[in-house]
Amino acid sequence: MNSPMNPMVDQVRSLPGFIRxxxxxxxxxxxxxxxxxxxxxxxxxxxxxxGDSHHAALGSELAFETLAGRPTEPMSALQFARYAVGYLxxxxxxxxxxxxxxVSGEVARTTEAxxxxxxxxAGTVALTGAAQSRLAETAELVIAWGAPPLPEPTGVHTPRxxxxxxxxxxxxxxxxxxxxxxxxxDWAAATAQRRDILALADRAEQTxxxxxxxxxxxxxxxxDASEFVFAGGGPNYAxxxxxxxxxxEGSGDSAVGQDMEEWAHLQFFARAPATPTFLITAGGQxxxxxxxxxxxxxxxxxxxxxxxxxxxxxxxxxxxxTLPLADGVPEIFSPLVAAIPxxxxxxxxxxVLGEPFFRAPGGGREPGQSRVRxxxxxxxxxxxxxxxxxx
Amino acid sequence: MKRLTTVRLETPPGExxxxxxxxxxxxxxxxxxxxxxxxxxxxxxxxxLVINSGxxxxxAADIRSELKRLVPTRVDFHHTYDTPADAAGHVKTTLTGSSxxxxxxxxQLALGRSQRLMLAEFDGPRERxxxxxxxxxx
Numbered sequence: 340m341n342s343p344m345n346p347m348v349d350q351v352r353s354l355p356g357f358i359r360x361x362x363x364x365x366x367x368x369x370x371x372x373x374x375x376x377x378x379x380x381x382x383x384x385x386x387x388x389x390g391d392s393h394h395a396a397l398g399s400e401l402a403f404e405t406l407a408g409r410p411t412e413p414m415s416a417l418q419f420a421r422y423a424v425g426y427l428x429x430x431x432x433x434x435x436x437x438x439x440x441x442v443s444g445e446v447a448r449t450t451e452a453x454x455x456x457x458x459x460x461a462g463t464v465a466l467t468g469a470a471q472s473r474l475a476e477t478a479e480l481v482i483a484w485g486a487p488p489l490p491e492p493t494g495v496h497t498p499r500x501x502x503x504x505x506x507x508x509x510x511x512x513x514x515x516x517x518x519x520x521x522x523x524x525d526w527a528a529a530t531a532q533r534r535d536i537l538a539l540a541d542r543a544e545q546t547x548x549x550x551x552x553x554x555x556x557x558x559x560x561x562x563d564a565s566e567f568v569f570a571g572g573g574p575n576y577a578x579x580x581x582x583x584x585x586x587x588e589g590s591g592d593s594a595v596g597q598d599m600e601e602w603a604h605l606q607f608f609a610r611a612p613a614t615p616t617f618l619i620t621a622g623g624q625x626x627x628x629x630x631x632x633x634x635x636x637x638x639x640x641x642x643x644x645x646x647x648x649x650x651x652x653x654x655x656x657x658x659x660x661t662l663p664l665a666d667g668v669p670e671i672f673s674p675l676v677a678a679i680p681x682x683x684x685x686x687x688x689x690x691v692l693g694e695p696f697f698r699a700p701g702g703g704r705e706p707g708q709s710r711v712r713x714x715x716x717x718x719x720x721x722x723x724x725x726x727x728x729x730x
Numbered sequence: 731m732k733r734l735t736t737v738r739l740e741t742p743p744g745e746x747x748x749x750x751x752x753x754x755x756x757x758x759x760x761x762x763x764x765x766x767x768x769x770x771x772x773x774x775x776x777x778x779l780v781i782n783s784g785x786x787x788x789x790a791a792d793i794r795s796e797l798k799r800l801v802p803t804r805v806d807f808h809h810t811y812d813t814p815a816d817a818a819g820h821v822k823t824t825l826t827g828s829s830x831x832x833x834x835x836x837x838q839l840a841l842g843r844s845q846r847l848m849l850a851e852f853d854g855p856r857e858r859x860x861x862x863x864x865x866x867x868x
Contacts, residue, residue, distance in 0.1 A: 370811050370812070371810075374805075374810045375805040375807065375817075376805040379805055379814070519812070519813055520813050522813070522815065525744075526812070526816065526855070527854075527855045527856065
């Protein structure tokens with residue numbers, strides 16, 4: 340079913356088929372790109388990117404640590420390139436593996452991060468939708484998924500949903516690959532993980548079926564709202580950031596992605612009582628805290644949306660509304676499915692308000708103004724001037 | 731006469747030698763073959779077949795460790811699609827072979843007193859099949 344008026348909704352609805360199409364090709368690419376020597380040399384991973392790509396990195400941390408069995412640090416590209424790359428542990432060639440994620444492959448900061456990582460002796464992998472790109476040229480290895488975006492009406496630039504999923508899917512398959520080659524997962528376990536990842540297509544289908552109409556209804560009912568909060572824990576902190584990003588891109592409303600615990604320390608004190616607050620959980624490690632936060636949020640008048648598996652009844656009973664996730668999704672894989680309700684809501688919010696995606700050009704928001712691709716980059720690491728070093 | 735039987739088994743993690751003599755013997759008995767040949771075949775590329783002593787488990791351990799010494803798990807195999815253990819398993823399987831021809835006499839496998847037929851698993855855990863085909867003497 341197409342939604343000619345809303346290509347963002349079309350993207351969401353295409354996700355199950357996209358997973359099924361992408362999974363075998365990506366798995367093949369990952370196996371052929373990451374050889375035994377590299378996988379066995381890795382002591383720690385850094386996954387870096389900007390925007391959605393940074394969110395994908397955050398969402399994959401638990402999967403890397405669980406499946407690959409290696410400590411993993413997701414970092415924004417600015418943090419990695421300007422504040423961290425000079426301090427990577429000097430433990431030998433390819434012991435630090437840096438995965439730079441950029442859909443276009445042209446983002447300046449992520450390219451800078453991989454360039455400096457190579458200089459620091461780390462192994463570098465470009466994970467991108469564009470095999471011929473600056474990022475791909477900068478990295479030693481390239482994992483390109485390269486599926487074309489869905490067609491868009493002329494002049495419309497749609498917030499990306501499919502590319503986020505592609506980045507997440509690739510990162511999960513990389514984690515399984517490293518874990519299998521290292522012997523952290525045996526053949527049967529790795530095969531089961533790959534099968535579970537492919538089965539996310541079915542879980543995505545169920546989630547879309549359960550949320551599509553409900554998200555549209557919510558966007559209409561809460562048309563009056565002008566700011567939105569999304570909170571999640573663990574891997575779904577990434578989902579919270581991504582969901583808020585889609586609202587910002589979609590309708591331009593103020594939207595914040597927050598860690599579930601941090602919500603209690605910060606947004607709890609925000610003045611406006613009825614701010615729609617989406618609490619995202621896969622019913623995993625963060626569930627008890629999510630229920631406490633939901634109770635607190637309702638007590639201060641927030642409109643609370645539970646974005647949680649249907650089986651998590653304790654949270655549903657507290658929340659004002661529910662955007663149900665399919666049951667049976669392991670928490671480590673849940674960001675792929677949990678991103679769906681927020682993306683649908685953002686898409687319908689823009690439609691209900693009649694707001695063009697990414698705002699119409701003008702008011703200083705001309706293409707290139709943010710300099711995401713043309714930002715000044717460093718050719719080499721610069722040691723910070725540390726007050727303690729001054730003589 | 732039932733000429734083809736498929737024995738299915740789940741192997742443990744890593745490398746192992748699994749005694750499948752009883753299952754193959756049972757297939758021979760079920761076939762009704764009295765005199766002839768039994769061909770045993772493993773349709774896998776990281777598991778093979780060996781005949782050796784089943785009396786002392788240490789023998790199986792010696793075979794496993796010698797094969798490991800001959801084909802160590804290392805990082806410079808050309809085949810890197812799966813794991814180093816998988817790549818080594820392919821090579822070990824060529825050393826053991828994938829099929830055996832056994833004499834059947836009096837409805838029994840004509841094995842020596844301590845001889846046992848073993849599936850050599852080089853990349854477990856897996857679900858494996860062993861095909862048993864019997865042929866009567868002309």
